[in-house]
Amino acid sequence: MQIPQTGLSHEDVMAKLEENRGNDADWRHAKTWSLVYSAGEDIERVVKEAYLKYFSENALNPNAFPSLRQFEGDVISMAVTMLHGEEDSVGSMTTGGSESLLMAVKTAREWARENMPHVTEPEMLAPLSVHAAIEKASHYFGVKVVHIPLDAGFRADVAAARELVTPNTILIIGSAPAYPQGVMDPIEDLAALAQEKGILCHVDACLGGFLLPWVEKLGYPIRPFDFRVPGVTSISADIHKYGYAAKGASVILYRTRDLRRHQFFVYPDWPGGLYASPTMTGTRPGGAIAAAWAALNYIGEAGYMRLAKVVMDTTKSLQAGIRAIPELKILGEPDMSVTAFTSDDIDIYMLGDRMEERGWKLDRQQLPPCLHMMVTPPHAAIIEPFLSDLRECAASLQGTDATPEGAAAMYGMLNSLPDRDAVKDFLRDFMET
Numbered sequence: 001m002q003i004p005q006t007g008l009s010h011e012d013v014m015a016k017l018e019e020n021r022g023n024d025a026d027w028r029h030a031k032t033w034s035l036v037y038s039a040g041e042d043i044e045r046v047v048k049e050a051y052l053k054y055f056s057e058n059a060l061n062p063n064a065f066p067s068l069r070q071f072e073g074d075v076i077s078m079a080v081t082m083l084h085g086e087e088d089s090v091g092s093m094t095t096g097g098s099e100s101l102l103m104a105v106k107t108a109r110e111w112a113r114e115n116m117p118h119v120t121e122p123e124m125l126a127p128l129s130v131h132a133a134i135e136k137a138s139h140y141f142g143v144k145v146v147h148i149p150l151d152a153g154f155r156a157d158v159a160a161a162r163e164l165v166t167p168n169t170i171l172i173i174g175s176a177p178a179y180p181q182g183v184m185d186p187i188e189d190l191a192a193l194a195q196e197k198g199i200l201c202h203v204d205a206c207l208g209g210f211l212l213p214w215v216e217k218l219g220y221p222i223r224p225f226d227f228r229v230p231g232v233t234s235i236s237a238d239i240h241k242y243g244y245a246a247k248g249a250s251v252i253l254y255r256t257r258d259l260r261r262h263q264f265f266v267y268p269d270w271p272g273g274l275y276a277s278p279t280m281t282g283t284r285p286g287g288a289i290a291a292a293w294a295a296l297n298y299i300g301e302a303g304y305m306r307l308a309k310v311v312m313d314t315t316k317s318l319q320a321g322i323r324a325i326p327e328l329k330i331l332g333e334p335d336m337s338v339t340a341f342t343s344d345d346i347d348i349y350m351l352g353d354r355m356e357e358r359g360w361k362l363d364r365q366q367l368p369p370c371l372h373m374m375v376t377p378p379h380a381a382i383i384e385p386f387l388s389d390l391r392e393c394a395a396s397l398q399g400t401d402a403t404p405e406g407a408a409a410m411y412g413m414l415n416s417l418p419d420r421d422a423v424k425d426f427l428r429d430f431m432e433t
């Protein structure tokens, strides 16, 4: 292709953008269980308007747009308060959970260079269930991941973690909750271990950061996971998940200002000027910052409580429905809105395919094979038809000798392939196409 010689009309551009949506995941009818976190039309309208107001502004230079500096400061301050930070606690906004985790690891590496100078090959302990962005951070920053095995409930095994600490360990990570099964790691024990060893402890609350505080207030038994826990030195929390902001909004928070200094990149010798950048990206989208500020202020604590109640009530109905289907079983005991389920009787990936034929998009997971669902408020309206389809599809696979095809065959094959380098090649090919 080439850039058109003369541009299309406004109408043509818009029409083509709409036309192309045809095969997209149908999140507007609550058919998807990941990727989009929606909280209803009035919130969406406010967030969009806020985004558009600051559509062109750039938070790279904090002096150019004091408005954005203020919004970012407010967002960080609200997040710190929500997660029980201290007077000295600070943070930065990033474009998402991955960037927040990258920053946590980069900060730990720089902190260790100053405070643990004997370490030349730094290591971090992270549960097997930790988000893949931690593996990415390891890949980018040269901090080796040492995996903490999980217990039978999919939580980090702290006794095993203790055995894995070496003189090179600079950081211990736990999730609140972990993405795959939605269970929280024993943060208090992991943080105590980190404190005892004089190293850092990051809590990945990308998923739970803007939901667990309300779930706890609703009366659910949530173990402390935030700055109330001694030894927790940093926390990541995504506003574009259960904060219901526009995409491109997360926070990375530090217990102390001193720690955050290690995150900053500065370069005083650039011909383009004195350069300082807080996070990974250069240009930082003003829209995402303004929209995050708008979401927190428009929804408010009462709104977040109301939405959290809908999410938890719906999750409980969903889980009760899955438990009532004889072919299916839920993995672990999920702490909030995430449910992963599998089967001993039927091919769980084939179930995923059958549900997809009926328009439901469930995410496939591996190690072990299971299907994954995250509940958001709009799911309250569709839980009954969903469960009825799930029941029928599961029953239809009972006793069948049909061989998996399509996505089920592919997942089954890749899951069982012992040569993981071959799987890496497959994934690179997939990205290329």
Ligand SMILES: *Cc1c(COP(=O)(O)O)cnc(C)c1O
Pocket: 095, 096, 097, 098, 099, 101, 131, 133, 175, 177, 178, 179, 204, 205, 206, 207, 238, 250
């Ligand atoms: C979503 C998620 C991330 C990564 O966030 P992105 O915004 O997709 O980059 C990290 N950790 C957990 C637990 C998550 O759920």
